Amino acid sequence: MSVGTSSAPGARQVPRPPAPRTSGDPADLGIDPDQLPDGLVVADEHGRVVCFNAAVVRITATPAAEALGQPLESALPLEDLEGRRWWQLTDPYGGLAIRVRQPERNLLLPGGREVLVTARYVRAERLGPVHRVVVTLRDTEARRRTERSHAELIATVAHELRSPLTSVKGFTATLLAKWERFTDDQKRLMLETVDADADRVTRLIAELLDISRIDSGRLEVRRQPVDIGAAVGRHIQAYVASGLEADRFLLRLAQPLPDLWADPDKVDQVLSNLLENAVRHGEGTVTIDVTPTASPREGEDTGTSVTVSDEGAGIPEESMNRVFTRFWRGSKRGGTGLGLYIVKGIVEAHGGTITVGRAPGGGAEFRFTLPVAAPAYLT
Numbered sequence: 120m121s122v123g124t125s126s127a128p129g130a131r132q133v134p135r136p137p138a139p140r141t142s143g144d145p146a147d148l149g150i151d152p153d154q155l156p157d158g159l160v161v162a163d164e165h166g167r168v169v170c171f172n173a174a175v176v177r178i179t180a181t182p183a184a185e186a187l188g189q190p191l192e193s194a195l196p197l198e199d200l201e202g203r204r205w206w207q208l209t210d211p212y213g214g215l216a217i218r219v220r221q222p223e224r225n226l227l228l229p230g231g232r233e234v235l236v237t238a239r240y241v242r243a244e245r246l247g248p249v250h251r252v253v254v255t256l257r258d259t260e261a262r263r264r265t266e267r268s269h270a271e272l273i274a275t276v277a278h279e280l281r282s283p284l285t286s287v288k289g290f291t292a293t294l295l296a297k298w299e300r301f302t303d304d305q306k307r308l309m310l311e312t313v314d315a316d317a318d319r320v321t322r323l324i325a326e327l328l329d330i331s332r333i334d335s336g337r338l339e340v341r342r343q344p345v346d347i348g349a350a351v352g353r354h355i356q357a358y359v360a361s362g363l364e365a366d367r368f369l370l371r372l373a374q375p376l377p378d379l380w381a382d383p384d385k386v387d388q389v390l391s392n393l394l395e396n397a398v399r400h401g402e403g404t405v406t407i408d409v410t411p412t413a414s415p416r417e418g419e420d421t422g423t424s425v426t427v428s429d430e431g432a433g434i435p436e437e438s439m440n441r442v443f444t445r446f447w448r449g450s451k452r453g454g455t456g457l458g459l460y461i462v463k464g465i466v467e468a469h470g471g472t473i474t475v476g477r478a479p480g481g482g483a484e485f486r487f488t489l490p491v492a493a494p495a496y497l498t
Contacts, residue, residue: 422490
């Protein structure tokens, strides 16, 4: 008697799960190929196309009716980056019997359009002939945008680091070589310049770390009670102490304000960026309005809104939708173009929102709203 096949009275029958499907056809799983986000081409055992979904039609500009029933190499003529015909090069039906897939690689469609292609060889039995060739295609535009963004970031960092590091190296080398030739005032001026340039490098590195955390979703928010009015006041006092006129700023606090729980360091970072932006790029009076408002988060009634506006030329209408992207600069008055991107990331990490528009005086107006929620351990 075979073990596991007993049919004696009282024996418990355990149903076997159905055998997995191995055809490689999404229809077997109840999926409409046209609903897939990536291009899908399936060829049968004879190399004829039996599936050519809507995404492939969009990517290749070849109607499905023209591709179905055609040989795979005709319906999907691909070349590698050296101009070699891909299907002749790989020979999916006549190649090694142990092959099961082709890893993702960049290939070219007629006309030179680049696509990302992955292929899988489906066999009815191990080492048997190919039963299906399943090919997926992806447009490379999104990847190219990411690569361009990374390249721009590297170029910006290299440019922004070169100037202060050149200054630091020049002054320190000069002081070490000719220390006795300089007066105390000259030495102090050189060291103050070195100190300022070191701060500039430190700020840039901090911005890069913030961008990395924002892009990866790892920006941590440590909520504490924040007096937003006092925080704005500290920034204004710092500007006045640095030589700006006190009447350059107008702070208006609506009372009563709800208790705000937020990360005080990151709120300071947001305020610092917005006020510096208004002072550097704007003109006239910089007005800061702090008001209670509806919470941007569901389940909460109130939030706190901060509006920073100036009386300068403002932001052109066509640039409004690019203000919070990387490397956007409102003028040629310095800056890395990363500040407002980081501001948006910080505000959204708090569950808040930020907008840009035109101020009543004609300048730029930034308005961010934070929910007032207490940290989880107090709710």
